[in-house]
Amino acid sequence: MANAYHDHNLALLAHLRGILLAMGETGQVSEESHALFLERFDELVVNLRNIPEERHLGQDLICQVFHRYPQIAHLVPRDLLWFFGGDCLHFMPDEEIEIFQQLEERRYEAESNGEPFDWNMERQLLTMPDQGARH
Incomplete structure (x- = not known):
């Protein structure tokens, strides 16, 4: 369960890396600094693969994405902002933070009960406009 959450965020990082790679191919950024x-x-x-708890290292890099590549800021998966926390949360509105807090509570509750937890499905349920559809 915790591994599924971790793997989910690693997949999002791979997705973001693809976006960053494409930025370099457009020639809109300095090739040398982009490569670094x-x-x-x-x-x-x-x-992160070796030591999942080392999230603080990602806070700086994700924040740098917003500063170095503002043209793709809207493409940064919101889950990564929550995953890394800290300064990354400055890029999220309060309403969105509340949703992620609820998701975390549901995830921890499911884990403590030994139940499976589908982060994406639960996120969809929480963001549905009809309050009655939530469980």
Whole structure:
């Protein structure tokens, strides 16, 4: 369960890396500094695979994505902002933070009861406009 959540965020990092790679191919960014940034990004992913608790390293990199590549800020998966927390939360409105707090509570409750938890399904349920459809 915790591994599924961790794997979910690693997949989102891989998705974001693809977006960053495409940014370099457009020629809109300095090739040298972009290559160095991608190296640091790859180091982060390797570190997270080996030591999942090392999330603080990602806070800086995700924040740098917003500052270095503002044109793709809207493409950064929101789950990554929550996953890394800290300064990344400054890029989320309060309403969105509340939804992620509810998701975390549901995830921890499911884990403590030994129940499976589908992060994406639960997120969809929480963001449905009809309050009556939530469980």
